[in-house]
Amino acid sequence: MITTTPVEAEAFRLLSADLYQHIDEAENLADSGPWAEQDQETIRLVIHDLVTVIRCLLAHHEPPKAAANRHCPSCNTSWPCPGVHHIYNVLKDPEREFVRLVQARRLGPGVASAGQ
Numbered sequence: 001m002i003t004t005t006p007v008e009a010e011a012f013r014l015l016s017a018d019l020y021q022h023i024d025e026a027e028n029l030a031d032s033g034p035w036a037e038q039d040q041e042t043i044r045l046v047i048h049d050l051v052t053v054i055r056c057l058l059a060h061h062e063p064p065k066a067a068a069n070r071h072c073p074s075c076n077t078s079w080p081c082p083g084v085h086h087i088y089n090v091l092k093d094p095e096r097e098f099v100r101l102v103q104a105r106r107l108g109p110g111v112a113s114a115g116q
């Protein structure tokens with residue numbers, strides 16, 4: 001059995017809190033407004049960074065390479081693993097902007113943009 005020392009537990013807690021702070025700041029930026037021109041560039045860059053985070057998570061939980069293996073090589077749970085399920089549920093939720101954005105892009109210009 002692997003045990004975590006109190007020092008390690010505190011380090012994990014601090015790391016987690018730091019990561020959540022980054023996400024909270026990105027979310028606060030999205031909720032702020034109206035945006036100055038400089039803010040719009042920052043928001044565009046933050047969107048790129050958040051997409052990179054999602055891509056990294058998906059790449060980390062890739063499908064098994066061997067057909068006989070049905071487990072995620074990263075977390076060793078059944079494929080698709082819980083990490084992929086969570087990402088899927090958020091990205092494919094029709095109540096979120098991801099779905100509306102992709103649908104609007106597929107329908108082409110002149111169609112109401114996402115969120116309208």
Ligand SMILES: [Zn+2]
Pocket residue numbers: 060061062072073074075076077081082083084
């Ligand atoms: Zn996984």
